[in-house]
Amino acid sequence: MNVSCATWDKLVGHLRRRASVRSPQRTAPAPDSSSASRSRRRRGRVLQERALVEAGQEPRGRVRRPGGGRKKAVDLDPGLRPALLALVEPDERGDPMSPLRWTVKSTRILAAELTRQGHRVSADTVADLLREEGFSLQAGAKTIEGKQHPDRDAQFRNINERAREHMDAAQPVISVDTKKKELVGDYKNAGHQWRPAMEPVLVKTHDFPDRQGPGTAIPYGIYDIAANTGWVSVGTDHDTAAFAVASIRRWWQARGRHDHPAATRLLITADAGGSNGYRTRAWKTELAALAAETGMDITVCHMPPGTSKWKKIEHRLFSHISMNWRGRPLTSHDVIVNSIAATTTYDTGIKVTDSDIDALPMHRHRFHGDWNYTLHPQPRDTTSAAKKPRSADCPPPRPCKGCLRNPELTGMPEPALDELVGQLAQKLDDIREQGRLQQRGGERIRTRGAGAKDRLTTADRVLATVLYLRKLGTRDVLAQLFGVNGSTLTRAVRQVQPLLAEHGHTIPPSTARFRTPADVTAFLANSSATEIKSAC
Numbered sequence: 001m002n003v004s005c006a007t008w009d010k011l012v013g014h015l016r017r018r019a020s021v022r023s024p025q026r027t028a029p030a031p032d033s034s035s036a037s038r039s040r041r042r043r044g045r046v047l048q049e050r051a052l053v054e055a056g057q058e059p060r061g062r063v064r065r066p067g068g069g070r071k072k073a074v075d076l077d078p079g080l081r082p083a084l085l086a087l088v089e090p091d092e093r094g095d096p097m098s099p100l101r102w103t104v105k106s107t108r109i110l111a112a113e114l115t116r117q118g119h120r121v122s123a124d125t126v127a128d129l130l131r132e133e134g135f136s137l138q139a140g141a142k143t144i145e146g147k148q149h150p151d152r153d154a155q156f157r158n159i160n161e162r163a164r165e166h167m168d169a170a171q172p173v174i175s176v177d178t179k180k181k182e183l184v185g186d187y188k189n190a191g192h193q194w195r196p197a198m199e200p201v202l203v204k205t206h207d208f209p210d211r212q213g214p215g216t217a218i219p220y221g222i223y224d225i226a227a228n229t230g231w232v233s234v235g236t237d238h239d240t241a242a243f244a245v246a247s248i249r250r251w252w253q254a255r256g257r258h259d260h261p262a263a264t265r266l267l268i269t270a271d272a273g274g275s276n277g278y279r280t281r282a283w284k285t286e287l288a289a290l291a292a293e294t295g296m297d298i299t300v301c302h303m304p305p306g307t308s309k310w311k312k313i314e315h316r317l318f319s320h321i322s323m324n325w326r327g328r329p330l331t332s333h334d335v336i337v338n339s340i341a342a343t344t345t346y347d348t349g350i351k352v353t354d355s356d357i358d359a360l361p362m363h364r365h366r367f368h369g370d371w372n373y374t375l376h377p378q379p380r381d382t383t384s385a386a387k388k389p390r391s392a393d394c395p396p397p398r399p400c401k402g403c404l405r406n407p408e409l410t411g412m413p414e415p416a417l418d419e420l421v422g423q424l425a426q427k428l429d430d431i432r433e434q435g436r437l438q439q440r441g442g443e444r445i446r447t448r449g450a451g452a453k454d455r456l457t458t459a460d461r462v463l464a465t466v467l468y469l470r471k472l473g474t475r476d477v478l479a480q481l482f483g484v485n486g487s488t489l490t491r492a493v494r495q496v497q498p499l500l501a502e503h504g505h506t507i508p509p510s511t512a513r514f515r516t517p518a519d520v521t522a523f524l525a526n527s528s529a530t531e532i533k534s535a536c
Helices: 005-018 033-054 080-088 107-116 123-132 152-168 241-259 281-294 312-324 354-358 382-387 414-440 458-469 475-482 486-502 517-525
Strands: 173-178 216-224 229-235 265-270 297-302 362-364 372-375
Touching: 080 107, 080 123, 107 123, 152 173, 152 265, 152 297, 152 372, 173 241, 173 312, 216 241, 216 312, 229 241, 229 312, 241 265, 241 281, 281 297, 281 354, 281 372, 414 458, 414 486, 458 475, 458 486, 475 486, 475 517
Parallel strands: 173 265, 265 297
Antiparallel strands: 173 216, 216 229, 297 372, 362 372
């Protein structure tokens, strides 16, 4: 049988895809009638394929007829696919009481469970079916941030403007935070490092802290944004406000005053919680002491809640620290941060009273005074506050009601406020009269205006509601400003707020926040013609 080289190449390439080659190690079975029959059929197919190639036609692509051969598992078992989907998606397509609801759903486990249910299938077939249904191996994606604060973007802009203003004036700007606590000892650390083959670093099987060992390490970092330098202090006990400010003090004494010799101000950006959070009173008292020591005005701008990972120090300092010690057990503090000794421990549970906070030389900014404030270098006077405690019979100083009409508080000019009062006055009087009628159970005996006077006039009720919707302070603070109790203020807001919505008036929240009536008085004393920006 003479075959040309080109014809033979095409024929061999086609037959290799169809014929199975026997392994040379295996012993060929003895020839019988069935094997001889198969050989004749194979030779017949070879001759047919050669005739097609010689005629210039491509070899036929299949031997069996369409539909021949072994059937797919899903064709033989129509209930296989629904049973598989019921296991992988029990909440949407199946029974929420699925036996694999709380287990790892690998293809082998799924195949074993399907086999137990009467659907005999292999792990590879399960993987193919899952791909056909659009499934793939996926990890959780951290994209849900939760509820965002309405002033988040405004605070970011405020921090950016203040940082730029400080750096343009050659004043230091630092970003501070506490890194994750690290166990000191032969504990596993995430990551890999190059070592001789088959010689990994041996570490403990469990990460339970050893009470007799060196304990934990608490790295507190300071990143100088302008100088692009970092400083890390390592604590060995607790992450407290005293430890945080002590770390800043050490940075200033060792690096800050040399890098910024002409500094008169310091801007600190920190997150909203933890030892340097805006609710931590000890943080403010310790910073006031630092301001008195250094003679600098220390301004603090806190990141909005839920945005701690946006700080500069997270991306410019902490990320590099994590890469440097990856895959290496932190057996000592020298391994954690070379050339930095462990910081002295600090006590926890220190109480800071209201009088201590009031005595601080602290100025709250107009925009979110709870997040943004400046501590001045004047010495603290906590003794006088302790000697002269505020009496319950002596109310705190508060501005007059006429001062509360200031456009910087209401967010609208006084003529617009008067117009709003005029629109709502008649309906408020009707609501008041209807309420009195229900209380009396009949018509009035006295004429209007007689008897006890209301604690809040109609104009006061509208003004109090506007200030309440502006979110300038808590209900108790606003009640003190108007000289009433919280219940009276709440009733006024419940009466006026629906009328504002009925007339299409929207009161945008302010960016100013006040903790006490004295803060409002101080704010009005320093107010100017500049209006407060709304948070919207």
